Amino acid sequence: MSTMTIAKGINNGLRVAMEKDSRVVLMGEDIGKLGGVFRVTDGLQKDFGEDRVIDTPLAEAGIVGTAIGMALRGYRPVVEIQFDGFIYPAFDHIVSQVAKMRARSLGKVKLPMVIRIPVGGGIGAVEHHSESNEAYFAHTAGLKVVCCSNAEDAYWMIQQAIETDDPVLFYEPKRRYWDKAEVDETAAPRELFKAQVCREGTDATLVAYGPMVKTCLQAAEAAAGEGKNLEVIDLRSLSPLDMDVIAASVEKTGRMVVVHEASTFLGLGAEVAAEVQQRCFYHLEAPVLRVGGYNLPYPPSKLEEEFLPDLDRVLDAVDRSLAY
């Protein structure tokens, strides 16, 4: 057991993956000597050399596209995109090439590559540096999208993503990078594409992922003080979605609130809500509610607390659900 932050969990996970498999190569802007803006790759270039931890020019399309070629030749590249908003120049390569190469090649070509993206707001960094763009990629067949919410998952999920033979977009909750937790490096990890019930309850189900898991756990704690018993599910995988865990929970509680930082408009919550009303219609005691960002550009840094879902907004939704 060791105590580590989410950032360190990913760093340690990358290190283990690189030690286990010489085909694992990291690429990105300032990830080597500097160790990345968030220091997630700190020390790895020093230990693995400049060929395994490659500092690249500022060229997101070029980097992701280069990773495609590396994967075609047997490597397992891990690309770091410095900030969520910087993924857009590479969007074309991800949706037009990465997602479709396997189908185009009759399954002969696989692209075992990971694209790491620090995601979300809460660090006072305004637009281009605070975006939650996971739904764009979850919408594209051929890609897998996961998001860790704690150090233990960070440590294991990055290793599992690297071992996956499909391209994985790996979202990291940047404002939680420094949250610490105990990690058991000898335990058997949970499956990568499965949701996790991280707090059991009976009155309502909160579904979240990434940075909002902590918010939901805090909300459940506060609600417990008022005698409300909330279940909290960490989705972990956004594509594929593990609907079985969610449906089982909703069949038990009859109520659900989906929470994410991204705009609720056509966000992951819309898909989860649609699936739940189809699968659990006769179990629902209230409409499925969503708490999320607004359909607006990311706000000024001093106003982001108004924009991001917080404890109060989650609890307000829970109250509305329970009062229905």
Next chain:
Amino acid sequence: MTALAHDRETLLAQGAPALLRQMIRVRRFEEKCVELYSATKIRGFLHLCIGEEAVAVGVISSLGPGDAVVSTYREHGHALARGVPMNAVMAEMFGKATGCSRGRGGSMHLFDADLRFYGGNAIVGGGMPPSVGMALADRMNDRDDVTACIFGEGAMAEGEFHESANLAALWHLPVLFVCENNRYAMGTALAREHAETDLTVRAASYGMVAWAVDGMDVLAVREAAERAIALVRGGGGPCFLELRTYRFRAHSMYDPDRYRDKAEIERWRQSDPIPRLTGELLAQGVVSDDEVATWEGEIAQEIEAAIASAEAAPLEPVSDLTRFVTSERQTP
């Protein structure tokens, strides 16, 4: 693998008949595709390389089996020259399950991983960064394979060209950049889309060897490609070849071709690579009229067989569309 560059005289005596036959094969295949398109056997988009065959044949015949080819949406000739079986190409054009991409790719996405033919690609510039990646992987493994990245001059206005040229030159990678300059990006002439119309100047500005070649002369293309490939394979870093060519037909079957002067097309037809080489080889006595006629007959038979095979082939079952999307079978 071609270790030494051939000069024109050697090529004329040895390889030229095979190059001519390949060009005729590509030409006849595409001419037949026009008929099949009109008969709605082939649907969607169809971009022909008629007039540009010397590029496909001259460059790709210079590569070894371990080398990679990354192509464009105008890639029928590239695929055939690379050795993708005509049956598989034709079936792909028909959208049939026996096609080289199971019918999913169609005319623009011919793909054959076993031949290291990484496809046609409908995204202009889309193949460039992956070419850099394959070359990076090869350099890291001390393999002497070359990645030939083929694109049109229109792609040089895309950001990917600049990112890829910079990365390939910065990391000294074995990429052969092959610019198939047919002078029109769809309907936009070179001078209307590029501030610097000498494309070799722009490539050279990244610190790579770059030169232009008559892309209507397959022997010139072959000679240049061999030299460039030897340079790249020998560790000289990336190289850029501009092959000046021309497409005799419109951009696609939908294109009314209003942006080109008929006289200009006629002028370029005078340097059609096929009669040009045929004339030269006949004059020198390297091939005879009978031989050319025999090839024509063989090619016609091959095309008819490919059509029959494509006609008879099934479509991919709808229930199979979930296959090959990700590593495990998923229900939709």
